Amino acid sequence: MDRRATIIGGGIAGLASAPALHDAGFEVTVRERATGLPSRNQSRDVA
Numbered sequence: 001m002d003r004r005a006t007i008i009g010g011g012i013a014g015l016a017s018a019p020a021l022h023d024a025g026f027e028v029t030v031r032e033r034a035t036g037l038p039s040r041n042q043s044r045d046v047a
């Protein structure tokens, strides 16, 4: 049987699900809308 999964969104949920599905035997594709890593406006230094 052809087992494929497409995950919409490369956030923490998507990136956590991808290896779990892969380990379960799925060929996994992650589709992410954003074209790059978050800008400095979206992430903050904590130190």
Ligand SMILES: Cc1cc2nc3c(=O)[nH]c(=O)nc-3n(C[C@H](O)[C@H](O)[C@H](O)COP(=O)(O)OP(=O)(O)OC[C@H]3O[C@@H](n4cnc5c(N)ncnc54)[C@H](O)[C@@H]3O)c2cc1C
Binding pocket: 008, 009, 010, 011, 012, 013, 014, 031, 032, 033, 034
């Ligand atoms: C301002 C703010 C501060 C936060 N601070 C904290 C914190 O300090 N600690 C903490 O534990 N949590 C924090 N959270 C919550 C945390 O960000 C979320 O719980 C977590 O990111 C949810 O992960 P997720 O993978 O479900 O969604 P997201 O991280 O939102 O990821 C979803 C991804 O899907 C992509 N996407 C959306 N639609 C599409 C589409 N149609 N096609 C392709 N890709 C798509 C988006 O670009 C995004 O990359 C904060 C949230 C906000 C808004």
